[in-house]
Amino acid sequence: MKLYVVPTPIGNLQDITLRALETLKQVDIILAEDTRTSKVLLNHFQIATPLWRYHQHNEHKVLENLIEEMQAGKTFALISDAGTPAISDPGFLLVRACIQHQIPVECLPGPTALIPALVDSGFPINRFVFEGFLPPKKGRQTLLNKLKEEERAIVFYESPHRILKTLLELKNYFEATRKICVCRELSKKFEEIVRGTLDEVALHFEKQAPRGEFVIVIEGVH
Ligand code: SAM
Numbered sequence: 001m002k003l004y005v006v007p008t009p010i011g012n013l014q015d016i017t018l019r020a021l022e023t024l025k026q027v028d029i030i031l032a033e034d035t036r037t038s039k040v041l042l043n044h045f046q047i048a049t050p051l052w053r054y055h056q057h058n059e060h061k062v063l064e065n066l067i068e069e070m071q072a073g074k075t076f077a078l079i080s081d082a083g084t085p086a087i088s089d090p091g092f093l094l095v096r097a098c099i100q101h102q103i104p105v106e107c108l109p110g111p112t113a114l115i116p117a118l119v120d121s122g123f124p125i126n127r128f129v130f131e132g133f134l135p136p137k138k139g140r141q142t143l144l145n146k147l148k149e150e151e152r153a154i155v156f157y158e159s160p161h162r163i164l165k166t167l168l169e170l171k172n173y174f175e176a177t178r179k180i181c182v183c184r185e186l187s188k189k190f191e192e193i194v195r196g197t198l199d200e201v202a203l204h205f206e207k208q209a210p211r212g213e214f215v216i217v218i219e220g221v222h
Contacts, residue, residue, distance in 0.1 A: 001070050003098045004077040005091060007084040007110025008041055010213075011188035015111045021045055023108065027077040031066070033090060037081045054078065059090045063097050070103045084112040088132040088157055113186055114155050117215035120193050121181035123153045124220070131156040134166070144173045147218075154218040163210045167202040170218070174198055179219040185212040 004023050009015040024030060024047050031054035032038035038051060054062060070076060078085045078094060084107070085091035098105045118125045129152050134140055147154055158166050163182070170180075176199040184192040190212065194204050198218075 001073055002075045002104045002106065003070065003094065004075070005085050005095065005105065005107035006077045006079050007108060007112060008038075008079050008082060010082045010111045010113050010186055011191075013041065013044055015187055016041075016045070017108065017110050020108055020110055021047070024049060024077055024079070026075075028074045029069075029076050031076055031078045031094075033080045033085075038079055049077075054090060054094070056090050059093050063093060066094065067097055067101050067103070070098065071101065082111075082113075084110060087112050087114070111187075113157065113183075113213070113215050116186050117181070117183040117217050118153060118155055120183055120186075121153065121217040121219070122195065123179065123181070123217060124222075125153050128153040128155055128220075133157050133159075144170070148173045149221060151220045151222065153220050156216055158214045158216055160210050160212060160214065163214050163216075164202070164205050166216070167198070167205060170198055171202065174218065181217040183215045183217070184210070186215065188212070 004027060006020050006023055008020065024042065027049060030038070030049050030051050032051050033055045035051045035053055042049070066076065078091055080089040080091065083089070086095060095105050114130055118128055129150060131143070131154065134156055135143065177197045180196065180198050180201050182194045182201055182205070184194070194201050
């Protein structure tokens with residue numbers, strides 16, 4: 001009876017930990033966001049553990065059954081498509097339910113996109129705020145207005161089709177000289193780290209159509 005939360009690579013398959021591999025082999029069932037995506041990873045490492053689906057559209061519905069299965073003695077590993085489950089991914093509902101039912105939970109340390117992005121930025125990051133994905137509409141303006149005064153480094157996720165629009169929008173809130181770092185395709189073949197002022201970085205992506213996955217880091221006010 002246990003839930004393991006297991007981080008998986010955000011790009012480079014070599015980033016999986018030895019303990020993640022061992023855990024994924026030993027558990028009774030792996031809960032995966034997208035079984036097709038996870039099968040690629042599991043086949044690569046010759047892991048044949050049964051896969052069940054656990055994603056944002058069924059996480060409420062399957063919760064009770066998963067708790068019952070764990071109470072009956074089964075051990076589960078929760079994985080997401082990439083990185084650490086529950087970080088801008090499904091997971092927290094299950095972790096909370098396990099805790100409520102006295103089922104042990106263990107999150108293994110491992111890959112996540114926000115940490116390498118923060119370190120790559122070169123900004124002071126002893127303290128930082130992680131905003132996940134910015135709200136698309138409601139609350140976005142209020143949040144950005146609040147963040148422009150933030151003293152800690154700010155880190156958030158953005159999709160390739162919105163990155164340029166967001167960078168241009170940030171210019172309405174932050175000074176054009178504010179330092180920013182955009183990390184693209186971390187740990188992958190076409191990894192790119194673009195550092196500079198907000199103006200410079202926005203210009204870079206205006207010239208070159210953004211592709212891939214992105215993390216944005218903004219230096220705090222000081
Ligand atoms: N659970 C993941 C984690 O621990 O980082 C995050 C999942 S969230 C659905 C996906 C977002 O994470 C992407 O849109 C992108 O902003 C960021 N991301 C994931 N992999 C990345 C990578 N290799 N390079 C840059 N950003 C990445």
